[in-house]
Amino acid sequence: MTGATGFVGGHLVRHLTARGHEVTALVRGGRDVPGARSVPGDLVTGAGLAAALRGVDRVVHLAGVTKAGDPRVYAAVNAAGTRRLCEAAAALAVPPRLVYCSSLAASGPGRRRHEDAPPEPVSAYGRSKLGGEWAVRDAADRLPAVVVRPPIVYGPGDPEFLPRLVAAVRTGLLPAVGRPGPRHYSLIHVDDLCRALITAADPGATEVGTYHVCDGTEHRWEDIGAAVAAALGRRAPRVVHIPGPLAMAAARLFGRASALNPDKVAEALHPAWTCAPGGRLPYRPAVTLPEGLRGALNR
Structure with missing residues (x-):
């Protein structure tokens, strides 16, 4: 897993370990991830990728830059870093299944955006996440990969x-x-996103492709x-x-x-960021907005 020290990553590690999975986390700066084997590394340089990928059968790619003073940083991490990870995984004798957590920003604004709608990002961040999707697509003949596009993610520990x-x-x-x-906005509770990512990582549940996920409400x-x-x-x-x-x-x-x-x-500036309900991923959200807010705010 990349991004295990982040908001979504911390929740996903707990979901995976609770199901009995062993987790290897690619981390920067010598940080340690409770419940996971931590491997020092960096997506920008490629350091540590070989060690982190050794022996794994699934890769969940969460790491990314969400705000930056220089727009070029988005491309360096979100697009080029994803490409570097895909190439390293595709080079293995038995490539693992890769789940790339992209963003609705890669699809672009609008009401009830469908997975098959042509991408129309309006920000450097959205374009960089779409660049990561292109990296996944370019490795598709060598690497079984799934793209998941969540909208706004919230829940306990939400930093922003x-x-x-x-x-x-x-x-x-x-x-x-x-x-x-x-x-109008689509939302998803972090626990529902974790369940969606785990579903996407299961080759028996999902085909290779791009999936939108949300709580089903505009x-x-x-x-x-x-x-x-x-x-x-x-x-x-x-x-x-x-x-x-x-x-x-x-x-x-x-x-x-x-x-x-x-x-x-x-x-x-765009007044609508929503995805069409009932996306193709075979998962159903379990947390309503009032429930999710009570759990996140009344702690």
């Missing part, structure tokens, strides 16, 4: 999405970038804010619209390597 929503609820104002009007932005407020026992926040040019100027001035950077503003 929920903390920002909680802060907004406490101010009573829920910001929305761009023109006034409805906004959520309005104000309803997400209200659900967070309800979980916290507070009043629902009021949506306030921030003009796109103002948000972009602020991002360029203050937030190039933060959660609010020009790349994320480019995504936020």
Whole structure:
């Protein structure tokens, strides 16, 4: 597994070990992953890949850059790093099945996006994740691989999405970038995403291909804010619209390597990021938004 020290990765390690699987984690900086065999390495340089891949029959690729001051960093890690991993895995005598955790950002904005829709990413991040998908596709004749595109992921330990929503609820104002009007988003609880990734890793359950996953509901932005407020026992926040040019100027001035950077503003300007319900992956979400929020926030 790559990305085992991250938000999704930590949950996935626990899911896998609870099922009796042995996990090898490719880690940077000498970090240790509880419950896993940790192998030092780096996707950018390729260091440690051979040692991490030795003896494995599945690879789950979670590692990636989600915010960067220099857009070239996205491509170096998310696209080129994925290509390096695919080439190393494909070179093995018996290539393992690879599951690449991409993003709905690689597909692009819109309502009820289907897996077969032509990709139309609008950010450097989305283009880099699509570049990782192309790397998987280019190795398809040598490496059995599955691409999973989740939307916004939340749950216990969420480092960004929920903390920002909680802060907004406490101010009573829920910001929305761009023109006034409805906004719709797909979400998935981290435990549901872990179950989807495990399903994707099973060759008896899924064919090689690209799959969208979500909780099956198209959520309005104000309803997400209200659900967070309800979980916290507070009043629902009021949506306030921030003009796109103002948000972009602020991002360029203050937030190039933060959660609010020009790349994320480019995504936020689009009012819909949802995937079609009932995707092809044979898994069904188990966690509703109210349940997931209560579990994540009331700890």
